[in-house]
Amino acid sequence: MNFLAVVFFCVYTFSLIVTPSAVEGSPSSLDRQYGISGRIIGGSGARAGQFPFAAAIYIDTDDGRYFCGGALISNLWLLTAGHCVRNGIRFTIQLGSNTLNSQDFNRVTVRTNTSFLHPEFDDLTLQNDIGLIQLNEPVQFSDYISSIFLPSTDLQPDAAVYSIGWGQTDDYHPGPVDHLNYANVYTMSDASCKSVYGDQILEHMICVEGEYNQGTCLGDLGTPLVRYVLNQQHAEHVGVSSFLSSNGCESTDPSGYIKTYGYLQWIKNITGLP
Numbered sequence: 001m002n003f004l005a006v007v008f009f010c011v012y013t014f015s016l017i018v019t020p021s022a023v024e025g026s027p028s029s030l031d032r033q034y035g036i037s038g039r040i041i042g043g044s045g046a047r048a049g050q051f052p053f054a055a056a057i058y059i060d061t062d063d064g065r066y067f068c069g070g071a072l073i074s075n076l077w078l079l080t081a082g083h084c085v086r087n088g089i090r091f092t093i094q095l096g097s098n099t100l101n102s103q104d105f106n107r108v109t110v111r112t113n114t115s116f117l118h119p120e121f122d123d124l125t126l127q128n129d130i131g132l133i134q135l136n137e138p139v140q141f142s143d144y145i146s147s148i149f150l151p152s153t154d155l156q157p158d159a160a161v162y163s164i165g166w167g168q169t170d171d172y173h174p175g176p177v178d179h180l181n182y183a184n185v186y187t188m189s190d191a192s193c194k195s196v197y198g199d200q201i202l203e204h205m206i207c208v209e210g211e212y213n214q215g216t217c218l219g220d221l222g223t224p225l226v227r228y229v230l231n232q233q234h235a236e237h238v239g240v241s242s243f244l245s246s247n248g249c250e251s252t253d254p255s256g257y258i259k260t261y262g263y264l265q266w267i268k269n270i271t272g273l274p
Contacts, residue, residue, distance in 0.1 A: 020196045020245055020253055046098050046180040048106070051164055053148035053235070054180055055080075056100055057133070057222065060090040069165050069223030071237055072147045075138040077271045080222035081240050081258070083123065085115035085131035093133070096144040098180040100166060106144040112136050116270050118263070127202045129242045129258050132270055148224060148237045150273070154261040155206055155238050157189040161227045163208060163255065165241065167220030185210040188254055196245075196253055204262035206239060207254035216241050217249035225257050 046054075055070040055078050070080035070093075078093065085091075090113055094100065097107035114134040121128045139145060155161075164182040185208040193207035201207070208225065216223070225239030239257030247253050260267075267273065 020198075020247060044182060046164065046182050048098060049144045050098075051180065051182065051226070051235075052096070052142075052144050052146040053224070053237075054095075054098075054164060056094040056166060057084065058092040058094075059084060059088040060092070061087045062089065067166075067219060068221055069167075069219075069241065070133065071224040072139070072145070073150060073237060073267070074147050074271065074273055075141060076135050077273070078133040078135070079224070079237060079240065079260070079267065080131050080133060081242055082117050082121040082129040082131040083126070083242075084222040085117050085133060086121065086123065088115055089113065091115065091133055093135075095139060096142065099178045101178050106142070108139060108145060110135055110139060118266060125200070125202060126205075126242055126256075126258075128204075128263075130240055130260075130263050130266075132267065134271075148226065148235050150264060150267065151227070151236045151238045151261045152229070155187050155227070155259055157187055157192075159187045159227060159238075161185055161187060161208065161225050161238060163210075163216055163220070163223070163225055163241065165216060165220030165223040167217040167223075167249075183210050185255070193254060193256075197256070201256075204259045205242070206257050206259050208239075208257060209252075209254040216244060216255040225260075 053072045055072060057068045057070050057080060059066045059068060068080055068084035070078040073079045093110050095108045097104040112135050116132040118128040118130045162182050163185050166177060166180055188207040188209060194201045221241050223241045224237045227236045227238045229236060237260050239259055242258045243256035245251055245253035
């Protein structure tokens, strides 16, 4: 049985959708659809500088332009989902601004052709769905642009974390919305996650859920799961948004992430970060 159904929204969205309890289709067999996406389900608007590591990434491939989120982990490197860099030939990245299109003097736009896909990424199972983008030169940090720390410890169940992104607000209104949004969510145990998605949940995957149906949606893939420690002053990158439920973003099914902690050595080997 194949792992997932894939929905491609050419121009703005590049999203992977998992069918709870059963799966259908494959990346190579499903039809390509066209449209755009919006924001986090049940989220709130981010303040200027609240998530200075957030990155909006436009990916050019041989067959179109797609949208993903990501996060600065240094002044030279971004961490995102593996499916976001796979087949990418050029990346246009917006930093420093919560908005995608509105005028913002804090916005910095950079372009690069350099990315690294995890060598064991599996586009059918989404195992190792993690990737890196290298900028051509270091970006200058400010009150609105800075990096997020890599995790000091692994994620545990019932941890309070934040999901962020420009993904859509419901299942019916495409976007993406202009403004970055966030939602307070909690990590789930493997058993609880597997009760929804079954054996599709593999090593280093984790589910999160919020109040009722809060979580990620189309347009949020690749964005970081954020944990605050040290009296909420220290932001850590603890997960990469990887998959969504085929029941729709407004369902109460949990959102899926790849745990950053399981890939620290690979990240450090590629980037040279300590």
